[in-house]
Amino acid sequence: MPAPSRAVLGLRLFAALFLTLAAIFAVVARLYFRRYPVSLSAAIGVYTGFVLYLGLALVPGVEGSRETARRWLAARPRTPVIAAAACVPYLAYAIGASDFRWAALVPLAAIAVMLPSLYAWFPVRKPSCFAWQDACVAGLLVFAALSHLLKGIWNVPVNLDFMARIFLIAVVSWCWVFIRPIPGLGYDLTLTLKALKAAALNFSYFAVVAIPAGLALHFIAWNPRWRGLPQFSLDFLTIFLFIALLEEMFFRGMLQVLISNSLRSQWAGQALVACLFGLFHILHTPFPNWPYVAMAAVAGWFYGSAFRNGGGLMASALTHAAVDTVWRTFLTKG
Numbered sequence: 368m369p370a371p372s373r374a375v376l377g378l379r380l381f382a383a384l385f386l387t388l389a390a391i392f393a394v395v396a397r398l399y400f401r402r403y404p405v406s407l408s409a410a411i412g413v414y415t416g417f418v419l420y421l422g423l424a425l426v427p428g429v430e431g432s433r434e435t436a437r438r439w440l441a442a443r444p445r446t447p448v449i450a451a452a453a454c455v456p457y458l459a460y461a462i463g464a465s466d467f468r469w470a471a472l473v474p475l476a477a478i479a480v481m482l483p484s485l486y487a488w489f490p491v492r493k494p495s496c497f498a499w500q501d502a503c504v505a506g507l508l509v510f511a512a513l514s515h516l517l518k519g520i521w522n523v524p525v526n527l528d529f530m531a532r533i534f535l536i537a538v539v540s541w542c543w544v545f546i547r548p549i550p551g552l553g554y555d556l557t558l559t560l561k562a563l564k565a566a567a568l569n570f571s572y573f574a575v576v577a578i579p580a581g582l583a584l585h586f587i588a589w590n591p592r593w594r595g596l597p598q599f600s601l602d603f604l605t606i607f608l609f610i611a612l613l614e615e616m617f618f619r620g621m622l623q624v625l626i627s628n629s630l631r632s633q634w635a636g637q638a639l640v641a642c643l644f645g646l647f648h649i650l651h652t653p654f655p656n657w658p659y660v661a662m663a664a665v666a667g668w669f670y671g672s673a674f675r676n677g678g679g680l681m682a683s684a685l686t687h688a689a690v691d692t693v694w695r696t697f698l699t700k701g
Contacts, residue, residue, distance in 0.1 A: 412463015
């Protein structure tokens with residue numbers, strides 16, 4: 368019997384990753400709906416919408432599914448396909464939860480259409496460098512984040528902000544992999560020893576700097592809230608998926624790669640993006656939160672190092688998730 372081809376193995380890896388995450392979050396959803404009871408149709412709608420976004424976000428991150436999607440998109444109009452795919456999960460949620468609103472669908476559809484359309488209508492001439500199209504997309508994403516444009520779209524049983532993040536991961540990953548491929552984006556969800564080593568080292572380096580600095584700035588305090596290893600692991604997974612992956616794709620995979628190439632200096636690009644990452648946190652209360660800016664900028668430097676040394680986003684996202692999980696578990700004030 369012949370051995371499975373590389374493409375088949377890649378699709379099996381995607382299926383295994385998707386089904387594993389879907390099963391984990393099925394258990395989480397069951398516990399969640401015990402806390403916030405909803406009808407069966409609403410529970411099905413919320414979970415279906417989530418797993419559809421999860422699948423869309425994972426497709427570009429696994430070699431087998433990525434190549435299959437690339438071949439499939441080659442014979443089809445990419446922008447309408449991506450825009451439609453990004454809106455279908457919301458419709459699944461809205462129908463099941465009886466929460467369809469045009470005021471929710473319009474901003475969702477606007478992002479799903481505008482981002483791929485900009486790249487499709489105005490192709491980037493030098494893919495390895497930061498272009499005006501990238502600046503426009505970055506501006507739109509920052510505006511969406513700071514204006515809370517996607518807040519209040521998923522409201523059953525309560526506001527589900529994590530859906531906005533998984534939606535954005537799906538849209539930008541399809542844009543930066545299939546429409547405007549970014550050389551060196553590093554969106555590969557395969558867990559490697561190289562990525563683990565880079566994440567562990569840069570987490571340790573950051574801890575050596577950040578713990579004394581954070582204590583001196585009164586930004587952190589020893590305040591353990593340990594609830595057991597299963598909860599800690601779940602916190603790590605949710606932070607990785609809903610916070611670290613999106614921020615690392617934007618700041619390291621897109622900005623650091625393209626700006627470093629434009630400046631012809633990996634160090635300058637990493638430093639500049641680390642500063643931008645720090646400034647992105649200035650709005651946290653109390654405004655302007657300069658200690659948060661300083662700590663985030665230092666963290667951004669080590670996330671950038673993990674990205675470069677670990678071969679992609681997996682390393683920097685693991686580092687980011689580890690920092691946030693340890694901080695929230697042991698070092699938050701109050």
